[in-house]
Amino acid sequence: MTNTSGMMRPRETARAGVMTSSSGMAKVSDLLQCAVEGERRALGRLLTMIEKGGEPADEICELVQGRATGEAAVIGVTGAPGTGKSTLLGNLIPEMAGSPERTEPERRPAVLAVDPSSPLTGGAILGDRIRMDAAAAGRAFIRSMATRGHAGGLALAVPSALRLFEACGYGPLVVETVGVGQVEVDVTRTADTTVVVVAPGMGDAVQANKSGLLEVADVLVVNKADRPGADDARRDLEHMLDLGHLTGLTQNWRPEIIMTEATTATGVEQVHRAIQTHRDHLAKTNQLETRRQSRIRKEVQDRVTQQLQTAASQYLSTKPAALLEALEGKKTPAATAAKISKNLLSNQPPS
Numbered sequence: 600m601t602n603t604s605g606m607m608r609p610r611e612t613a614r615a616g617v618m619t620s621s622s623g624m625a626k627v628s629d630l631l632q633c634a635v636e637g638e639r640r641a642l643g644r645l646l647t648m649i650e651k652g653g654e655p656a657d658e659i660c661e662l663v664q665g666r667a668t669g670e671a672a673v674i675g676v677t678g679a680p681g682t683g684k685s686t687l688l689g690n691l692i693p694e695m696a697g698s699p700e701r702t703e704p705e706r707r708p709a710v711l712a713v714d715p716s717s718p719l720t721g722g723a724i725l726g727d728r729i730r731m732d733a734a735a736a737g738r739a740f741i742r743s744m745a746t747r748g749h750a751g752g753l754a755l756a757v758p759s760a761l762r763l764f765e766a767c768g769y770g771p772l773v774v775e776t777v778g779v780g781q782v783e784v785d786v787t788r789t790a791d792t793t794v795v796v797v798a799p800g801m802g803d804a805v806q807a808n809k810s811g812l813l814e815v816a817d818v819l820v821v822n823k824a825d826r827p828g829a830d831d832a833r834r835d836l837e838h839m840l841d842l843g844h845l846t847g848l849t850q851n852w853r854p855e856i857i858m859t860e861a862t863t864a865t866g867v868e869q870v871h872r873a874i875q876t877h878r879d880h881l882a883k884t885n886q887l888e889t890r891r892q893s894r895i896r897k898e899v900q901d902r903v904t905q906q907l908q909t910a911a912s913q914y915l916s917t918k919p920a921a922l923l924e925a926l927e928g929k930k931t932p933a934a935t936a937a938k939i940s941k942n943l944l945s946n947q948p949p950s
């Protein structure tokens with residue numbers, strides 16, 4: 600079994616046959632049952648459905664409701680391209696998975712690596728870059744999610760995938776995003792704990808500050824500590840923290856800055872401890888529930904936005920009279936938009 604679920608166990612091959620109906624389509628409820636029982640291939644197929652969106656994705660959401668409590672820790676890992684996020688995760692996931700020798704409870708972490716450049720790489724490459732030891736890989740689940748240029752789709756797919764992971768017994772839930780673009784930053788903004796990774800050079804502290812990433816940081820990692828400029832990056836971060844450039848979502852929280860060399864796992868244990876310390880802080884200050892609610896609120900808002908957008912496109916494609924008035928220059932686009940919005944919304948009274 601590979602950590603990216605490229606291979607099947609014999610048991611799964613047999614079950615996969617049962618799961619496929621005469622129409623060639625697997626029933627979502629059957630797939631979910633198999634996934635909950637621990638069959639990775641079934642989970643992978645459900646995630647593909649979520650990624651594609653539409654009715655099957657909504658059906659999964661309905662079925663998962665009640666199975667996922669929303670209590671699993673959600674950890675965002677973000678930073679500029681190439682700063683070493685996936686390499687870091689390869690070492691962090693075994694820490695999160697725990698081990699009997701360390702008398703820690705065993706956990707089953709799941710990673711969703713959001714790949715913004717999927718049309719070229721197919722998405723899978725990024726997930727494959729997360730390498731870890733076999734024991735942890737057996738308990739963890741790693742998956743790339745391709746955005747295929749649909750930013751809105753990503754915003755909907757990520758929370759659905761996280762709930763599915765939780766319903767299948769996974770936790771903590773880690774989302775890796777490249778910290779460029781509003782949707783990617785927003786995805787990590789609603790995590791319980793956000794780890795921002797910087798590296799000397801292109802993805803450095805100043806760059807991260809400009810892209811708004813430092814504002815969302817609960818834990819700061821200077822990776823590639825073996826490279827020249829790492830100490831400068833740390834100093835820049837400390838300086839920005841001192842100047843209060845970073846507001847953070849958590850009141851009274853100063854992100855710890857940790858130096859790592861992800862390729863040799865140096866400093867990774869510290870990152871794990873910092874994540875736990877931040878979670879303890881959230882629990883002590885009663886912010887876990889607030890964060891959970893803000894995730895749900897954002898998902899609802901994103902769904903409403905998407906539905907209104909679809910409704911607007913459909914309405915305009917019928918070439919309504921109001922649109923023609925704008926096209927003929929009789930009304931301003933603003934007045935036309937106001938009229939059309941009113942029409943649209945009055946047809947769908949709040950219930």
Ligand SMILES: Nc1nc2c(ncn2[C@@H]2O[C@H](COP(=O)(O)OP(=O)(O)OP(=O)(O)O)[C@@H](O)[C@H]2O)c(=O)[nH]1
Nearest residue numbers: 679680681682683684685686728777823860861862
């Ligand atoms: N020297 C050095 N190289 C590192 C370190 N960590 C990661 N790298 C290298 O940096 C490159 C990018 O690492 P990734 O882990 O793929 O970076 P990433 O942030 O996940 O990249 P994207 O997902 O494409 O944004 C790889 O060649 C890694 O081997 C480190 O601590 N030191």
Ligand SMILES: [Mg+2]
Nearest residue numbers: 684685725728
């Ligand atoms: Mg990566």
